[in-house]
Amino acid sequence: MKDMFGSPGSVSGLMLRIGQCVCAAASIGWMVSASGFSSYTAFWYHSTFSANYLIASMGLQVLWSFGLACLDVYALRIKKDLQNAVLVSLFVVGDWVTATLSLAAACSSAGIVVLYARDLHFCTNSKMHLPCSRFEISIAMAFVTWFFIAISSHVMFWLLASA
Amino acid sequence: MKDMFGSPGSVSGLMLRIGQCVCAAASIGWMVSASGFSSYTAFWYHSTFSANYLIASMGLQVLWSFGLACLDVYALRIKKDLQNAVLVSLFVVGDWVTATLSLAAACSSAGIVVLYARDLHFCTNSKMHLPCSRFEISIAMAFVTWFFIAISSHVMFWLLASA
Numbered sequence: 208m209k210d211m212f213g214s215p216g217s218v219s220g221l222m223l224r225i226g227q228c229v230c231a232a233a234s235i236g237w238m239v240s241a242s243g244f245s246s247y248t249a250f251w252y253h254s255t256f257s258a259n260y261l262i263a264s265m266g267l268q269v270l271w272s273f274g275l276a277c278l279d280v281y282a283l284r285i286k287k288d289l290q291n292a293v294l295v296s297l298f299v300v301g302d303w304v305t306a307t308l309s310l311a312a313a314c315s316s317a318g319i320v321v322l323y324a325r326d327l328h329f330c331t332n333s334k335m336h337l338p339c340s341r342f343e344i345s346i347a348m349a350f351v352t353w354f355f356i357a358i359s360s361h362v363m364f365w366l367l368a369s370a
Numbered sequence: 371m372k373d374m375f376g377s378p379g380s381v382s383g384l385m386l387r388i389g390q391c392v393c394a395a396a397s398i399g400w401m402v403s404a405s406g407f408s409s410y411t412a413f414w415y416h417s418t419f420s421a422n423y424l425i426a427s428m429g430l431q432v433l434w435s436f437g438l439a440c441l442d443v444y445a446l447r448i449k450k451d452l453q454n455a456v457l458v459s460l461f462v463v464g465d466w467v468t469a470t471l472s473l474a475a476a477c478s479s480a481g482i483v484v485l486y487a488r489d490l491h492f493c494t495n496s497k498m499h500l501p502c503s504r505f506e507i508s509i510a511m512a513f514v515t516w517f518f519i520a521i522s523s524h525v526m527f528w529l530l531a532s533a
Contacts, residue, residue, distance in 0.1 A: 257481050307473070314474040315481025318420050322482055364524070368531030 213362040215275070215298060216282035216289035220359070224276035227355045231268040231309075234348035238262055241341035257316050258342075261349060264305075264312035268352055271305050295367045302360035309356055313349035320346060376525040378438070378461060379445035379452035383522075387439035390518045394431040394472075397511035401425055404504035420479050421505075424512060427468075427475035431515055434468050458530045465523035472519055476512035483509060 212219045238258055275298070282289045289295075320342045323329040330339035375382045401421055438461070445452045483505045486492040493502035 257485065310470070310473055311477040314477035315484075318478025318481040319485055321478075322420065322485070361527070364527060365531045368528045 211362065211366070213359055214290065214366060215295070215363070216279055216287065218283065220362075221276060221279040221283065223355055223359050224272045224279060227272035227352055227359070228269055228276060230348050230352040230355065231265040231272065234265045234345045234352060235262050235269070237341050237345035237348065238265075241338040241345065257319050261312040261316045261345065264308045265349060265352065268305050268309055268356065271301055272356070290366060290370075292367070292370055295363055295370070299360065299363045299367050302356060302363050306353060306356040306360045309349060309353040313346055313353055316342070316349070317346050374525060374529070376522055377453065377529060378458070378526070379442055379450065381446065383525075384439055384442040384446065386518055386522050387435045387442060390435035390515055390522070391432055391439060393511050393515040393518065394428040394435065397428045397508045397515060398425050398432070400504050400508035400511065401428075404501040404508065420482050424475040424479045424508065427471045428512060428515065431468050431472055431519065434464055435519070453529060453533075455530070455533055458526055458533070462523065462526045462530050465519060465526050469516060469519040469523045472512060472516040476509055476516055479505070479512070480509050 210217065213223050214220055238261055241258075278289065281287070320339060323337065324331075324339055329337050373380065376386050377383055401424055404421075441452065444450070483502060486500065487494075487502055492500050
Protein backbone atom coordinates (compact mmCIF):
# COMPACT_ATOMS: atom_id res chain seq x y z
CA MET A 208 0.00 0.00 0.00
CA LYS A 209 1.15 3.47 -0.84
CA ASP A 210 2.20 6.15 1.61
CA MET A 211 -0.37 8.84 0.88
CA PHE A 212 -1.84 11.86 2.69
CA GLY A 213 -3.93 10.85 5.69
CA SER A 214 -3.02 7.16 5.68
CA PRO A 215 -3.07 5.41 9.07
CA GLY A 216 0.16 5.60 11.06
CA SER A 217 1.34 8.80 9.34
CA VAL A 218 1.69 12.33 10.71
CA SER A 219 -0.97 13.69 8.30
CA GLY A 220 -3.35 10.93 9.38
CA LEU A 221 -2.77 11.83 13.02
CA MET A 222 -3.45 15.53 12.23
CA LEU A 223 -6.75 14.59 10.53
CA ARG A 224 -7.82 12.51 13.54
CA ILE A 225 -6.94 15.31 15.98
CA GLY A 226 -8.89 17.76 13.79
CA GLN A 227 -11.93 15.47 13.88
CA CYS A 228 -11.69 15.10 17.65
CA VAL A 229 -11.34 18.83 18.31
CA CYS A 230 -14.17 19.88 15.97
CA ALA A 231 -16.55 17.22 17.27
CA ALA A 232 -15.78 18.21 20.87
CA ALA A 233 -16.34 21.89 19.99
CA SER A 234 -19.67 21.00 18.39
CA ILE A 235 -20.79 19.19 21.55
CA GLY A 236 -19.57 22.07 23.70
CA TRP A 237 -21.53 24.75 21.79
CA MET A 238 -24.68 22.61 21.73
CA VAL A 239 -24.51 21.91 25.46
CA SER A 240 -23.84 25.58 26.24
CA ALA A 241 -26.89 26.50 24.12
CA SER A 242 -29.13 24.19 26.12
CA GLY A 243 -28.09 25.86 29.38
CA PHE A 244 -28.46 29.35 27.89
CA SER A 245 -32.13 29.17 27.02
CA SER A 246 -34.51 30.47 29.64
CA TYR A 247 -37.46 29.09 27.66
CA THR A 248 -36.76 25.51 28.64
CA ALA A 249 -40.28 24.44 27.66
CA PHE A 250 -39.62 25.64 24.16
CA TRP A 251 -36.09 24.34 24.12
CA TYR A 252 -37.50 20.91 24.79
CA HIS A 253 -39.03 20.98 21.32
CA SER A 254 -35.69 20.77 19.62
CA THR A 255 -34.42 18.19 22.07
CA PHE A 256 -34.47 15.15 19.82
CA SER A 257 -32.32 16.68 17.10
CA ALA A 258 -29.87 18.27 19.56
CA ASN A 259 -29.50 14.99 21.42
CA TYR A 260 -28.87 13.16 18.18
CA LEU A 261 -26.17 15.68 17.22
CA ILE A 262 -24.51 15.32 20.63
CA ALA A 263 -24.67 11.50 20.48
CA SER A 264 -23.27 11.37 16.97
CA MET A 265 -20.46 13.82 17.77
CA GLY A 266 -19.72 11.89 20.96
CA LEU A 267 -19.28 8.71 18.94
CA GLN A 268 -17.05 10.65 16.56
CA VAL A 269 -14.85 11.88 19.43
CA LEU A 270 -14.43 8.32 20.76
CA TRP A 271 -13.64 6.85 17.34
CA SER A 272 -11.21 9.61 16.29
CA PHE A 273 -9.51 9.69 19.67
CA GLY A 274 -8.98 5.92 19.54
CA LEU A 275 -7.47 6.09 16.08
CA ALA A 276 -5.33 9.09 17.04
CA CYS A 277 -3.89 7.04 19.93
CA LEU A 278 -3.24 4.17 17.53
CA ASP A 279 -1.48 6.57 15.13
CA VAL A 280 0.73 7.93 17.93
CA TYR A 281 1.58 4.36 18.97
CA ALA A 282 2.40 3.37 15.37
CA LEU A 283 4.54 6.50 14.89
CA ARG A 284 6.48 5.88 18.11
CA ILE A 285 7.35 2.25 17.49
CA LYS A 286 7.44 2.76 13.67
CA LYS A 287 4.92 0.02 13.08
CA ASP A 288 3.11 -0.28 9.73
CA LEU A 289 -0.67 -0.20 10.25
CA GLN A 290 -1.54 -0.80 6.61
CA ASN A 291 -2.66 -4.40 6.50
CA ALA A 292 -5.90 -5.36 4.76
CA VAL A 293 -7.83 -6.41 7.89
CA LEU A 294 -7.03 -3.24 9.82
CA VAL A 295 -7.75 -0.95 6.84
CA SER A 296 -11.12 -2.72 6.23
CA LEU A 297 -12.01 -2.04 9.84
CA PHE A 298 -11.04 1.63 9.46
CA VAL A 299 -13.10 1.90 6.24
CA VAL A 300 -16.28 0.56 7.87
CA GLY A 301 -15.87 2.66 11.03
CA ASP A 302 -15.04 5.83 9.12
CA TRP A 303 -17.92 5.34 6.74
CA VAL A 304 -20.46 4.77 9.53
CA THR A 305 -19.29 7.75 11.59
CA ALA A 306 -19.11 9.97 8.46
CA THR A 307 -22.70 9.10 7.52
CA LEU A 308 -23.93 9.66 11.09
CA SER A 309 -22.10 13.01 11.31
CA LEU A 310 -23.55 14.27 8.03
CA ALA A 311 -27.03 13.06 9.02
CA ALA A 312 -26.81 14.77 12.43
CA ALA A 313 -25.45 18.02 10.98
CA CYS A 314 -28.10 18.14 8.24
CA SER A 315 -31.07 17.30 10.43
CA SER A 316 -30.03 19.96 12.95
CA ALA A 317 -29.35 22.45 10.17
CA GLY A 318 -32.81 21.77 8.72
CA ILE A 319 -34.41 22.61 12.06
CA VAL A 320 -32.33 25.77 12.59
CA VAL A 321 -33.22 26.95 9.07
CA LEU A 322 -36.90 26.26 9.90
CA TYR A 323 -36.59 28.33 13.10
CA ALA A 324 -34.64 31.18 11.53
CA ARG A 325 -36.16 31.55 8.07
CA ASP A 326 -39.65 30.09 8.22
CA LEU A 327 -40.86 30.49 11.81
CA HIS A 328 -38.80 33.62 12.66
CA PHE A 329 -38.07 32.28 16.15
CA CYS A 330 -34.51 33.60 16.21
CA THR A 331 -35.39 37.26 15.70
CA ASN A 332 -38.27 37.03 18.19
CA SER A 333 -36.79 38.58 21.31
CA LYS A 334 -39.33 36.85 23.59
CA MET A 335 -37.97 33.41 22.73
CA HIS A 336 -34.34 33.88 23.79
CA LEU A 337 -33.34 31.03 21.51
CA PRO A 338 -29.52 30.89 21.21
CA CYS A 339 -29.64 30.38 17.43
CA SER A 340 -26.08 31.57 16.90
CA ARG A 341 -24.84 28.85 19.28
CA PHE A 342 -26.81 26.24 17.37
CA GLU A 343 -25.29 27.54 14.14
CA ILE A 344 -21.71 27.41 15.43
CA SER A 345 -22.31 23.90 16.76
CA ILE A 346 -23.72 22.77 13.39
CA ALA A 347 -20.88 24.45 11.48
CA MET A 348 -18.43 22.50 13.67
CA ALA A 349 -20.34 19.30 12.90
CA PHE A 350 -19.99 20.00 9.16
CA VAL A 351 -16.24 20.62 9.56
CA THR A 352 -15.98 17.32 11.47
CA TRP A 353 -17.85 15.58 8.63
CA PHE A 354 -15.48 17.14 6.08
CA PHE A 355 -12.41 15.76 7.93
CA ILE A 356 -13.91 12.32 8.44
CA ALA A 357 -15.00 12.23 4.76
CA ILE A 358 -11.36 12.82 3.74
CA SER A 359 -10.21 10.05 6.10
CA SER A 360 -12.82 7.59 4.87
CA HIS A 361 -11.98 8.25 1.20
CA VAL A 362 -8.26 7.79 1.84
CA MET A 363 -8.94 4.49 3.68
CA PHE A 364 -11.21 3.25 0.92
CA TRP A 365 -8.60 4.18 -1.69
CA LEU A 366 -5.91 2.32 0.27
CA LEU A 367 -8.13 -0.76 0.56
CA ALA A 368 -9.09 -0.75 -3.14
CA SER A 369 -5.58 -0.10 -4.47
CA ALA A 370 -3.96 -2.71 -2.19
CA MET B 371 -10.73 -2.75 -14.57
CA LYS B 372 -12.75 -5.63 -13.21
CA ASP B 373 -16.30 -6.52 -14.15
CA MET B 374 -18.05 -6.14 -10.81
CA PHE B 375 -21.62 -5.56 -9.60
CA GLY B 376 -22.93 -2.13 -10.57
CA SER B 377 -20.05 -1.15 -12.84
CA PRO B 378 -20.91 1.25 -15.68
CA GLY B 379 -22.11 -0.38 -18.89
CA SER B 380 -23.35 -3.54 -17.12
CA VAL B 381 -26.91 -4.78 -16.56
CA SER B 382 -26.57 -4.51 -12.75
CA GLY B 383 -25.32 -0.93 -13.15
CA LEU B 384 -28.32 -0.12 -15.32
CA MET B 385 -30.68 -1.64 -12.71
CA LEU B 386 -29.11 0.49 -9.98
CA ARG B 387 -29.54 3.64 -12.09
CA ILE B 388 -33.18 2.82 -12.85
CA GLY B 389 -33.78 2.16 -9.14
CA GLN B 390 -32.30 5.57 -8.27
CA CYS B 391 -34.43 7.28 -10.90
CA VAL B 392 -37.68 5.60 -9.82
CA CYS B 393 -37.16 6.19 -6.07
CA ALA B 394 -36.13 9.84 -6.57
CA ALA B 395 -39.17 10.45 -8.80
CA ALA B 396 -41.43 8.77 -6.21
CA SER B 397 -39.95 10.98 -3.50
CA ILE B 398 -40.70 14.11 -5.55
CA GLY B 399 -44.21 12.85 -6.31
CA TRP B 400 -45.15 12.22 -2.66
CA MET B 401 -43.70 15.58 -1.55
CA VAL B 402 -45.56 17.49 -4.28
CA SER B 403 -48.80 15.65 -3.50
CA ALA B 404 -48.37 16.55 0.19
CA SER B 405 -48.06 20.24 -0.64
CA GLY B 406 -51.38 20.17 -2.53
CA PHE B 407 -53.08 18.15 0.20
CA SER B 408 -52.61 20.60 3.04
CA SER B 409 -55.48 23.03 3.58
CA TYR B 410 -53.37 24.99 6.07
CA THR B 411 -51.24 26.56 3.37
CA ALA B 412 -50.03 29.27 5.72
CA PHE B 413 -48.62 26.62 7.98
CA TRP B 414 -47.35 24.50 5.14
CA TYR B 415 -45.31 27.49 4.04
CA HIS B 416 -43.20 27.07 7.17
CA SER B 417 -41.69 23.84 5.97
CA THR B 418 -41.25 25.17 2.46
CA PHE B 419 -37.49 25.58 2.47
CA SER B 420 -36.73 22.00 3.46
CA ALA B 421 -39.36 20.52 1.12
CA ASN B 422 -38.04 22.60 -1.77
CA TYR B 423 -34.51 21.47 -1.05
CA LEU B 424 -35.62 17.82 -1.04
CA ILE B 425 -37.42 18.29 -4.35
CA ALA B 426 -34.45 20.11 -5.92
CA SER B 427 -31.98 17.49 -4.73
CA MET B 428 -34.15 14.59 -5.90
CA GLY B 429 -34.68 16.37 -9.24
CA LEU B 430 -30.93 16.58 -9.73
CA GLN B 431 -30.72 12.90 -8.81
CA VAL B 432 -33.34 11.97 -11.43
CA LEU B 433 -31.48 13.91 -14.14
CA TRP B 434 -28.09 12.39 -13.24
CA SER B 435 -29.34 8.81 -12.90
CA PHE B 436 -31.46 9.03 -16.04
CA GLY B 437 -28.49 10.32 -18.04
CA LEU B 438 -26.26 7.50 -16.79
CA ALA B 439 -29.02 4.92 -17.39
CA CYS B 440 -29.23 6.11 -21.02
CA LEU B 441 -25.44 5.83 -21.31
CA ASP B 442 -25.60 2.27 -19.87
CA VAL B 443 -28.28 1.27 -22.38
CA TYR B 444 -26.19 2.73 -25.20
CA ALA B 445 -23.05 0.91 -23.99
CA LEU B 446 -24.96 -2.38 -23.64
CA ARG B 447 -26.44 -2.08 -27.15
CA ILE B 448 -23.21 -1.36 -28.99
CA LYS B 449 -21.15 -3.42 -26.49
CA LYS B 450 -18.85 -0.50 -25.74
CA ASP B 451 -16.59 -0.54 -22.66
CA LEU B 452 -17.25 2.53 -20.52
CA GLN B 453 -14.50 1.79 -17.99
CA ASN B 454 -11.77 4.25 -18.85
CA ALA B 455 -10.14 6.37 -16.14
CA VAL B 456 -11.50 9.76 -17.29
CA LEU B 457 -15.11 8.58 -17.52
CA VAL B 458 -14.96 6.72 -14.19
CA SER B 459 -13.46 9.80 -12.46
CA LEU B 460 -16.38 11.83 -13.79
CA PHE B 461 -18.85 9.24 -12.48
CA VAL B 462 -17.12 9.20 -9.07
CA VAL B 463 -17.38 12.98 -8.64
CA GLY B 464 -20.99 13.15 -9.87
CA ASP B 465 -22.11 10.18 -7.78
CA TRP B 466 -20.41 11.51 -4.69
CA VAL B 467 -21.95 14.99 -5.02
CA THR B 468 -25.46 13.66 -5.67
CA ALA B 469 -25.12 11.08 -2.86
CA THR B 470 -24.11 13.77 -0.36
CA LEU B 471 -26.91 16.10 -1.49
CA SER B 472 -29.48 13.27 -1.27
CA LEU B 473 -28.44 12.30 2.25
CA ALA B 474 -28.40 15.95 3.33
CA ALA B 475 -31.88 16.56 1.90
CA ALA B 476 -33.32 13.37 3.39
CA CYS B 477 -31.83 14.07 6.83
CA SER B 478 -32.83 17.73 7.02
CA SER B 479 -36.40 16.86 6.04
CA ALA B 480 -36.45 13.91 8.43
CA GLY B 481 -35.23 16.20 11.23
CA ILE B 482 -38.15 18.55 10.60
CA VAL B 483 -40.76 15.77 10.39
CA VAL B 484 -39.45 14.29 13.65
CA LEU B 485 -39.71 17.77 15.21
CA TYR B 486 -43.34 18.04 14.00
CA ALA B 487 -44.34 14.53 15.02
CA ARG B 488 -42.50 13.93 18.29
CA ASP B 489 -41.73 17.32 19.76
CA LEU B 490 -44.43 19.72 18.53
CA HIS B 491 -47.21 17.09 18.11
CA PHE B 492 -48.40 18.74 14.89
CA CYS B 493 -49.18 15.44 13.17
CA THR B 494 -51.68 14.21 15.74
CA ASN B 495 -53.33 17.64 15.99
CA SER B 496 -56.43 17.23 13.84
CA LYS B 497 -56.78 20.99 13.30
CA MET B 498 -53.51 21.15 11.35
CA HIS B 499 -54.31 18.66 8.58
CA LEU B 500 -50.58 18.17 8.01
CA PRO B 501 -49.99 15.20 5.67
CA CYS B 502 -47.19 13.79 7.82
CA SER B 503 -47.49 10.28 6.38
CA ARG B 504 -46.87 11.68 2.88
CA PHE B 505 -43.80 13.52 4.13
CA GLU B 506 -42.59 10.29 5.73
CA ILE B 507 -43.07 8.21 2.56
CA SER B 508 -41.31 10.91 0.53
CA ILE B 509 -38.38 10.96 2.97
CA ALA B 510 -38.20 7.16 3.07
CA MET B 511 -37.96 7.17 -0.73
CA ALA B 512 -35.17 9.75 -0.50
CA PHE B 513 -33.27 7.46 1.89
CA VAL B 514 -33.71 4.50 -0.49
CA THR B 515 -32.42 6.70 -3.33
CA TRP B 516 -29.41 7.62 -1.20
CA PHE B 517 -28.78 3.92 -0.45
CA PHE B 518 -28.71 3.08 -4.18
CA ILE B 519 -26.52 6.04 -5.12
CA ALA B 520 -24.16 5.22 -2.22
CA ILE B 521 -23.68 1.70 -3.66
CA SER B 522 -23.02 3.19 -7.11
CA SER B 523 -20.56 5.74 -5.80
CA HIS B 524 -18.62 3.13 -3.81
CA VAL B 525 -18.42 0.80 -6.80
CA MET B 526 -17.16 3.66 -9.00
CA PHE B 527 -14.59 4.70 -6.40
CA TRP B 528 -13.42 1.11 -6.07
CA LEU B 529 -13.09 0.81 -9.86
CA LEU B 530 -11.09 4.04 -10.02
CA ALA B 531 -8.79 3.07 -7.14
CA SER B 532 -8.17 -0.50 -8.30
CA ALA B 533 -7.54 0.49 -11.94
